Amino acid sequence: MAETLVLVALGIALLAGMLATVQLVRGPDAATRAVALDAITLITLPMMVGLALVVGRSIYIDVALVYAILSFLGVVAFARYLDRGI
Amino acid sequence: MSDTPIKAPVAVLFVFNWILLWVLWVLMVGTLASQELAVGGFVAAIGAVFAVKVAEDGPPLMGGTLLSPRRALGLALYVPYLIWQIVLSNLDVARRVVSPSLPIAPGIVRIKTTLKSPLGRMVLANSITLTPGTLTLDVDGDELCIHWIDAQTGDIEAATKAIVGGFEKRLEVIFG
Amino acid sequence: METFTAVLGVAGGVIAVIGALFLFLGALGIYRMPDVYNRLHAGTKATTLGNILTLVGFGLTHPEWLPKIALVVLFVILTNPLSSHALARAAIRSGVRPVAGTTSDEDCALTGGQKP
Structure with a gap:
C-alpha cells in the first residue's frame, strides 16, 4: 500500500x-526560464528521495542533499548574471 | 535589550557554531558510534573557528545577549506561526492557480519596517518571501519593496499592516 | 508495532501524494501565470510546501531515514526564499517589466539596474 502511494506521488x-x-522551453525571457x-x-x-525509497539505498538521499546545495548556488549565480553580467 | 547592535563574545559564537556543526555532522552520518562522534567533534571545531572568523569580520547582527529565555520563547512561538502562514497562503495560491479565471491583481508596494537589527530584517524579508502571495523584491534600509499577487492597497501604512503586521511583532521579541 | 509501522507508512504515502499534488499545482502556476513575478509566486513557493510534504511523507514510510530527510527539508526551507528573492531582484533590476495592469509604487518599481 505504502509503496503504491510512493509510486503515485x-x-x-x-x-x-x-x-x-x-x-x-516556452518561456519568453531568461528570467522566466530561470x-x-x-x-x-x-x-x-x-x-x-523517492528513488532512494524505491531502490532501498539511503546513499541517494546524500545525492539529493548535494544537489540541493549545488542548485541553490546555480540559481544564485544565474541571478547575479542577470543582474549585472559576469 | 539594547537598540544598537553589538557583537556577541567570541567564545559564545564559537560554542554556538561548534554545537550547530556537530549536530549537522551527526545528522549526516546517521549513527551515534563513538568514532564518528569524535571525528565530528574535531571537524566541527575546525569549521567553527572559520565561522567565527567570518562573523568577526562582518557587521554586528543583533543587539543584546545572544541567548535569553525571552528570545528562545519568541523563536519557539514564531516557528509554528510561520508554518501555519505558509500552509494558509499555499492554499490561497493553489486556489488562484486552479480557478479558470486566474483571479490575480498584481501590484508592487512599499512597506516600512520598525525592526532595527539586520538579522531581524533578513528573517522578515525571508518570511515574507516564504509565504506565497507576497515576494520581497528589494530591501533598502528600513524599506522593503514587495510584489503582492493580490494588491489591495498602494498606501505604505495599510500595506505594512496587511503584510508584515503579524510577523513584525513576533520578530520584535526575538531580535528586538 | 508491526501495524503501527504499516499505518505510519500509509499515512506517509498519503502525505507524499498530497505534497506531489502541490508540486503539480506549482508547475501549473508557472505555466498559467502571465509574468515572471507571478510565476515566482506560484513556482518557487507553492512548490516549497509541496516539497516539504512530499519529503516528510517519504520519510514516514522509512522512519530510520527521517533525520537525513529532515536535513534536506531544513535546507530547502532556508535556501528557497533566498533563491527566489535573488531571482526577483535580478529580474526587476535587469528591467523585466511586470505584466500590464500591475499597480506599482513609484519609488520601487522598475529602477531598471540604476540602483547601486
Missing part, C-alpha cells in the same frame, strides 16, 4: 516536472 511529481520543462529551472530542481529533489 513519484508519477505526479514527474508530470509536474514535465510541465515545468515545457515552460523552460524560474522554471528553479521549480524543476525543487520537483526533482523529492523525486531523488
